Amino acid sequence: MSIGNSSEDDRPSTPDTPDVTDTSDAREDDRPSIGRVLQQARVDAGLTVEEVSTSTRVRIPIVHAIEEDDFSRCGGDVYARGHIRTLARAVGLDPEALIEQYDGEHGGRPSPTPAAPLFEAERIRPERRRPNWTAAMVAAIVAVIGFVGFTLFDGDKGGSRTSNVAEGPAPAQKPSGKPKPPKAVAPPPAPSESAIAAAPKDKVTVKLTATGDKSWISAKARDGKLLFDGLLEKGASKTFQDDERLDLILGNAGAIELFVNGKKVEDEFEDGQVERLSYTKGDPQVG
Structure with missing residues (x-):
């Protein structure tokens, strides 16, 4: 009786199943x-x-x-x-x-991603805040009315010191010649971004509204000045105006409703499509 491996253990092993190469990936790689x-x-x-x-x-x-x-x-x-x-x-x-x-x-099909980093190189500077001319005009009108009222009150007080010299019928008052205080004039309303129905013919006016989804947009004037560069949320609107031309970049053009010089642009843009557009006073045809 020998101790060790049997003769059957020395035989080479054979695989149970043949090696079959999957060619489906190879066919796709051929594309x-x-x-x-x-x-x-x-x-x-x-x-x-x-x-x-x-x-x-x-x-x-x-x-x-x-x-x-x-x-x-x-x-x-x-x-x-x-x-x-x-x-x-x-x-x-x-x-x-x-x-x-x-x-x-x-x-697979990706989910929408923020579009702000797409044209990072084209950023110039954030939009400057415009001065509040309406508030300044209201403050000026209040100051004028207050000054005129103080002048009239002071004049009436001085005249009352000499009015009781003698009894008798009061003489007919003559016109004092003093100017009447000006009536308060309501300041002109600030222009509304949505009021483009009567867009001036000597300018180009563009209104953008994010209807389907949010979209990153960039708007420049003819001289290259950056009017806006950022994300337009769903339901929000922006209106831009220039004397000659406006250049636009729409990061998600299918989500934008576009009006040019008071007329709706009927181009069928698709979701996720990047569009670069230019408009002049004679459009809504693309400039």
Whole structure:
């Protein structure tokens, strides 16, 4: 009787099941990347990156980054999807297949994210508070009325010292020639942001209202002065005016109701879509 391993233990073991390689992932990996598809379609359409940037208003560095499958410069999944949709339409592609591919590679349809960091480089300075001319005008009117009232009261007090010299019928009073105190004039009402029905024809007036959801917006005058740069909450409105032109950036264009020079703009913007718009006195056509 021997002590040790039996002859059966020396035999090589065999796997219970054959090694089957899953080819489903390989088939998906065979698909060209989103950036490669957009780049090839642009080349086939005979367009340069500069021409695509001009037609879509997506900046040239972002177009280059997307064609290299770098979506970090888009500012989040919501804006990456908007850029992909915009570029696909510019080069003649159906954007839905690319959006579906993007969602599959990045964990599904994203939830909306704040848009403020998207154009951080374009921030200049916060909007300055305008002086309260209404309060200043009311204070000035009160001061004038108080001064005139004090003058009249002091004059009546001085005249009463000499009025009882002798008894008899009081003589008819002659006009004193003193001016009457001016009537208080109500200060003109401050212009309302919603009062654009009678927009002046010599200016360009734009009103933005966040109806569907909140959206980040930026507004500049023709001379480059920043009029507003921030988040417009749902239900809030902003009105801007300039002598010649207004330049806008809408971070979530599908959530914005837009009026230009008193007329509603009927363009169908989509949720998450980034739009760069310019308007002049002759619009609501895009300038």
